[in-house]
Amino acid sequence: MYFEINEFEQEQTVHQSGDFPIGIYHRTLRKSRNDELVWHWHEEFQLTLVLTGSLKLSVEKSDYSVGEGKGILINSRRLHHAVPLTEAAEYICIDFSPRFINEALYQSSIKEIESNSSFECALLTLTASQQAILSEIVEANRSGFYNFLKIYELILSCLNDIEKYPASQAKKEDHSIYRLLDYVHQNYHRNITVAEIAQVIPINKNKCTHLFKEYTNQSPMNYTIDYRLLKAKELLLNTDSSVSEICFAVGFNNLSYFIAKFNKRFHSSPTNYRKKFHR
Numbered sequence: 716m717y718f719e720i721n722e723f724e725q726e727q728t729v730h731q732s733g734d735f736p737i738g739i740y741h742r743t744l745r746k747s748r749n750d751e752l753v754w755h756w757h758e759e760f761q762l763t764l765v766l767t768g769s770l771k772l773s774v775e776k777s778d779y780s781v782g783e784g785k786g787i788l789i790n791s792r793r794l795h796h797a798v799p800l801t802e803a804a805e806y807i808c809i810d811f812s813p814r815f816i817n818e819a820l821y822q823s824s825i826k827e828i829e830s831n832s833s834f835e836c837a838l839l840t841l842t843a844s845q846q847a848i849l850s851e852i853v854e855a856n857r858s859g860f861y862n863f864l865k866i867y868e869l870i871l872s873c874l875n876d877i878e879k880y881p882a883s884q885a886k887k888e889d890h891s892i893y894r895l896l897d898y899v900h901q902n903y904h905r906n907i908t909v910a911e912i913a914q915v916i917p918i919n920k921n922k923c924t925h926l927f928k929e930y931t932n933q934s935p936m937n938y939t940i941d942y943r944l945l946k947a948k949e950l951l952l953n954t955d956s957s958v959s960e961i962c963f964a965v966g967f968n969n970l971s972y973f974i975a976k977f978n979k980r981f982h983s984s985p986t987n988y989r990k991k992f993h994r
Contacts, residue, residue, distance in 0.1 A: 735863055736812035737870075741856050743806075744770070744799040748952075748992050749981045752797040753945060754896055754931060759810040760829075761789040762873055763797075764841065764849055768804035772797045774836045776930065784846065786839040788873055791829050793836065794893060794930065807853060811870055828877065837877050845872055891916050892926045895935070903942050904966040909935045943967060944980045951989045958985045 738759070744750035754773075763772065764786040772779045772787055773796040780800060781787050789795055791813060813829045814821045828834060841849065848869045855862040898915045899907070912935050913923035927935045943965040950961045959970050967973040977985050 735861075736815050737863075737866060738808075738810040739852075739856065739861060739866065740808040740810075741806075741853065742808065744797065744804045746799045746802050749948070750799060751945070752795075753900075753942065754794055754796045755900075756792055756794045756893055757810065758791055759812055760791055761795070762809040762811070762870060763787050763789070764807045764809075764839075766805040766807060766849075766853065768799060768801035770797050770804045770806060771800050777835070779836070779838060781838065784841050786841060786873065787836055788839060788877065789836045790831075790834050794896075796931075807849065807856075809866065809870065815870065816867070825874070828874070839873055839876060842872075842876075845869060848872070891918065892930045895923065895926060896931075896938075899935070899939050899942060903939055903946065904964065906966070906968070907939065912939075939966075940976060941980065944977055947973070947977060947985065948981065948988070951985055952992055958989075961985070 744752070763770070763781065765781050765783050767783055769780060769782040772781050772789075774787075774789055775794055779787060813825050848865050851865050852862055852869065855865070894915050895912055898912055909920045909923060913920050916923075918926075924934055927933060927938055931938050933941060946965045947961050950956055950964065951958075954961075956964070958974070962970050962973040967976075974984060977983075977988070981988055983991070
């Protein structure tokens with residue numbers, strides 16, 4: 716997944732449906748495919764509601780298990796990532812602008828939530844009425860229709876319930892990691908080095924390595940290799956490009972090395988992976 720950014724390194728991907736400042740995504744992540752939602756951040760709030768299975772959602776430096784009938788509301792501009800904990804984790808993700816209704820509501824109610832630097836996210840347990848609304852949204856979405864009346868009702872209901880649930884308290888953050896990750900996401904196809912990544916801030920290589928390990932549990936180069944492999948997986952699933960074309964397109968310069976790394980990461984050769992999961 717690629718996220719466009721501006722000169723201030725903020726994601727500029729437009730999360731909206733038609734004229735509504737809302738992005739709606741109905742997805743299923745599968746453990747057997749080694750699916751994951753890569754580390755990213757955006758200006759919108761994110762409401763993720765699990766329909767079946769269970770997700771591990773990481774927000775900044777904390778991990779949360781979110782199962783069926785549960786959800787998580789993530790504040791604006793918070794780094795997050797997701798992987799399935801069960802074989803299949805089906806969920807609805809609603810990204811919405813803090814000003815999704817109007818400026819008056821934002822100023823009176825939502826700005827306080829957004830600007831609370833200690834508010835990272837809140838875990839939610841859906842009520843029976845919220846579950847019913849979600850079911851209507853899912854059914855409409857499967858038919859290619861967005862029921863915005865119900866979507867707005869669900870968002871407002873969840874925002875209203877924030878105080879009922881314990882909100883995570885944001886740990887001390889270093890937003891430098893946002894810029895470093897964005898740089899990797901834009902330049903993974905090139906032969907980039909730790910020194911080059913570190914110069915984005917700029918910081919020294921040791922500080923750069925420390926930040927990557929603190930947030931992603933990987934060194935800068937291991938994160939870059941892993942991101943290349945995830946991009947290769949997407950191309951294997953969604954294109955007819957050859958394995959060698961994909962290898963060089965995502966930044967590897969040696970086919971044997973690429974195949975060995977792919978095999979280690981996904982427990983399958985690229986060719987066998989494509990045969991098993993190609994859509």
